[in-house]
Amino acid sequence: MSDAHPATRPISGGRSVKSGRSTLFESESLLLRPHFPVGIVGYGAYVPRYRLPAREVARIWTGGKGGVPLGEKSVPGLDEDVATMSIEAARNALLRARIAPDLIRAVWVGSESHPYAVKPTSTIVAEAIGAVPNIQAADWEFACKAGTEAMQAAIGFVGAGMARYVLSIGMDTAQGRPGDALEYTAAAGGAAFLIGPADESLATITASYSFVTDTPDFWRREGEMYPSHGDRFTGEPAYFRHITSAAKTLMEALETVPADYAWAVFHQPNVKFPQRVARMLGFRSEQTEPGLLVGEIGNVYAGSSIIGLTSVLDMAQPGDRVLLVSYGSGAGSDAFDLLVTDKIEERRDLALLTRDYISRRTEIDYATYARFRRKLRM
Amino acid sequence: MELSRHWRLQDQRYRLVGEVCDTCGVKIFPPRDICPECSKPAQELYTFSGRGEVYSFSTVYNAPAGYEEYAPYTVALVKLEEGPVLTAQLTDLGDQEPEIGMPVEMVTRKLRTEGDQGMIVYGYKFRPALAAAV
Numbered sequence: 001m002s003d004a005h006p007a008t009r010p011i012s013g014g015r016s017v018k019s020g021r022s023t024l025f026e027s028e029s030l031l032l033r034p035h036f037p038v039g040i041v042g043y044g045a046y047v048p049r050y051r052l053p054a055r056e057v058a059r060i061w062t063g064g065k066g067g068v069p070l071g072e073k074s075v076p077g078l079d080e081d082v083a084t085m086s087i088e089a090a091r092n093a094l095l096r097a098r099i100a101p102d103l104i105r106a107v108w109v110g111s112e113s114h115p116y117a118v119k120p121t122s123t124i125v126a127e128a129i130g131a132v133p134n135i136q137a138a139d140w141e142f143a144c145k146a147g148t149e150a151m152q153a154a155i156g157f158v159g160a161g162m163a164r165y166v167l168s169i170g171m172d173t174a175q176g177r178p179g180d181a182l183e184y185t186a187a188a189g190g191a192a193f194l195i196g197p198a199d200e201s202l203a204t205i206t207a208s209y210s211f212v213t214d215t216p217d218f219w220r221r222e223g224e225m226y227p228s229h230g231d232r233f234t235g236e237p238a239y240f241r242h243i244t245s246a247a248k249t250l251m252e253a254l255e256t257v258p259a260d261y262a263w264a265v266f267h268q269p270n271v272k273f274p275q276r277v278a279r280m281l282g283f284r285s286e287q288t289e290p291g292l293l294v295g296e297i298g299n300v301y302a303g304s305s306i307i308g309l310t311s312v313l314d315m316a317q318p319g320d321r322v323l324l325v326s327y328g329s330g331a332g333s334d335a336f337d338l339l340v341t342d343k344i345e346e347r348r349d350l351a352l353l354t355r356d357y358i359s360r361r362t363e364i365d366y367a368t369y370a371r372f373r374r375k376l377r378m
Numbered sequence: 379m380e381l382s383r384h385w386r387l388q389d390q391r392y393r394l395v396g397e398v399c400d401t402c403g404v405k406i407f408p409p410r411d412i413c414p415e416c417s418k419p420a421q422e423l424y425t426f427s428g429r430g431e432v433y434s435f436s437t438v439y440n441a442p443a444g445y446e447e448y449a450p451y452t453v454a455l456v457k458l459e460e461g462p463v464l465t466a467q468l469t470d471l472g473d474q475e476p477e478i479g480m481p482v483e484m485v486t487r488k489l490r491t492e493g494d495q496g497m498i499v500y501g502y503k504f505r506p507a508l509a510a511a512v
Contacts, residue, residue, distance in 0.1 A: 051469045079469055079487040087392075087486045115498055124500060128392040128486050130425070233501055255404065350510055359506060362472030 013307055025245035027197040030228065031253050031317020032152060033240040034159015035148070037171040039201025041099065041165065044092020045310040046085045047297050047357035050075040052109035052369045054184045060366045061179045073187035073298025073353045075364060075372055076173045080188070081115045086171045090129050092351035093167065096202070097194045101129050104194070105163030106136035108153060110146025110302045111190075112220070114243055114362045126170065133222040143218060145328025146170060146268055146302040147190065154195035155205060165196045168320040172301035177226035178375060185270055185294070186218050189357075191310045203313060203322065206337040207254060211246040216375045218329035229329075235273070238331050243277050244265065247325050254337055258282040260338075262320035265291035267307035267327035283323075290315055302328075309338075318342040384499050385458040386455045392486050392503035393511050394428055394460065397421035405460040428484030430504070436470065444490045457506050470505035481507040 051077050054068035076085065086109050094101060107126040116122045122137035138144045140153075149168015154166035155195055171190030177181035186319035217238035230238075243266055251257065258264070264283045264297040266274040271294055278288045291308030304327040312322055322338040370376055384452040389395040391426045396407035405424055412419055433455040441449035452468040454476065468476055469487055481506035 049472055077470060077487075079467075079489070079503065081488060081498070084485070084487050085499075124392075127388055128500070130393060356508060 017098040024051035027270050029325060030209060032210065035153050036159050036161055036196035037204060038158045039198045039204035039367050040193050040194055041196035041200050042093040043096025043190045043191060043310050043313055044089045044096065044351055045307050045354040045357060047074050047189040047337060047360050048076040048080055049360050050077060050364050050372065051361050052364055056366045057184050069184050070295045070298060072296065073185060075369055077186040078372055082111045082113050082171045082173055083115050084119045084193065085190060086121065086125045086150035086169045087128045088170060089171065089190060090167055092221050093192040093194045094129060095351040096347040099165060101131040104131045104135060104158055104165045104167050104200055106166040107131055108138055108140055108150040109169045109171065110140035110150040110171050112141060112143055113175065114147065135273040142332065143329040144301045144304055145332055145334055147306045148326035148334040151193055151210060152210065153196065155208065158195050165194055168193050168195060170301055170302035170306045174299065174301040175226050187300050189297055189307055191306040193269040198292040200342060202347050203340045205339045206339060208334060208336045209246055209250040210332060210334045211242055211249065212332035215331035217331055225281050238329065239273055239327050240277055240333050243325050243327050244280055247323065250256025250335040250337060259323055261287060261310045262322045262324040263290060265305055265312060266325050267295035267305040268292060268308060271295050299342055307354060313344065314348060314355065315355045316340045316344060318344060381497065394426040394484055394502055396424050396426055398424035405462060407462040407464055423502040426458055426460055430456045430482055432476060432478055432480040432482055433457040433463055434478060454504065456482055467503045474506055483507045
């Protein structure tokens with residue numbers, strides 16, 4: 001390990017980024033790479049039991065006419081929220097990590113559906129998994145990339161040597177206005193990742209990169225129940241620009257090409273967007289298929305790209321390289337380069353697989369959905 | 379508002395923290411000052427696995443105040459694999475009928491909310507054991 005601050009340390013074999021004023025050091029400073037190598041020590045997913053087929057939404061609002069953006073979406077039960085769902089994903093992550101919860105030094109939950117406006121979700125989760133009181137705890141918000149934002153922070157926390165383990169969660173019970181395009185897709189679920197030292201990890205995190213601008217494609221104002229969005233503006237200047245910029249910059253700086261990756265996972269607000277962005281970047285559909293869950297569970301917002309990653313880890317082999325790129329409206333993308341280690345094989349089956357949750361499926365109609373999502377005022 | 383009561387019960391409600399008697403070894407839930415088997419005081423804390431089976435059950439159609447929005451729901455006596463029997467709601471039944479002997483596992487869920495402005499109370503419920511359900 002060099003004595004130089006890691007942000008100014010040259011990348012071995014690195015290449016400069018064409019930023020107009022590129023040097024080796026500037027190129028490296030775009031990459032987020034911690035002082036100590038880190039990785040994923042444990043991971044866990046959660047998807048609620050109930051499914052609302054998109055055709056049910058179409059039946060109510062369009063007379064069943066027109067296309068639908070996916071097959072069905074997951075719906076939380078009456079007694080579920082981001083806290084309870086995060087607790088289950090966190091327990092799964094701990095089962096795989098096999099560490100005592102009191103070794104965790106931070107619990108961070110990213111979501112846009114925190115149960116309280118003021119009072120952290122993270123304290124409830126930390127208490128329920130037995131991680132209190134010697135921890136940092138906070139809730140993160142950045143639309144659909146709040147989960148990877150929490151992962152970035154965890155990489156920094158662990159990678160700086162301030163903590164051995166940090167739990168980062170992305171979880172949502174997303175809101176969609178009745179009749180709006182988002183009602184077909186806004187779903188519930190997410191994932192938890194225990195970030196720790198690379199030599200204990202089932203997947204090491206080589207580096208990450210974040211690309212962020214002020215782009216008003218989607219928002220929800222304080223006190224409003226439902227979000228608003230810019231319709232087609234959510235595509236080119238928002239989703240596609242940010243994901244492609246993040247992925248390309250990361251790959252250029254690491255000197256990788258799509259063929260170097262066994263698997264790639266992109267934020268998945270519907271089925272078409274991640275498929276198209278994968279093609280734009282030069283990935284084949286076989287590389288994205290295992291992590292593409294949106295058709296079966298919907299867009300789980302802060303959990304969307306990362307639950308795709310859990311699905312990939314459920315089937316990945318040691319040595320597989322994985323690209324993960326999130327997208328959060330407002331807007332930004334976090335891109336991660338991961339390398340699966342041989343520890344995956346002994347830990348994968350220590351908790352329920354993501355597929356186990358997806359297979360646990362009870363279909364509901366729109367009326368039950370309206371009740372479960374408290375759209376009926378009594 | 380019963381903030382202090384909910385707060386005091388968090389450990390047992392969120393993650394089934396009971397006790398094990400350091401004299402006779404029996405597992406105890408909920409935790410109490412005196413072992414119900416050997417009457418010795420001061421027990422060690424013990425976190426239960428959360429696995430058990432339905433000992434008996436009944437479905438509630440006329441729910442008490444605070445639980446109306448969940449009705450109808452099923453309440454069960456759950457026999458934990460470590461021995462104690464406790465009362466809890468069953469959840470995530472979907473279209474499954476509850477049965478005596480059904481394997482169940484603990485999940486932490488919302489128990490109730492104290493109106494639109496009050497606190498959200500979380501605690502244990504039991505669902506059909508997932509490995510058996512898929």
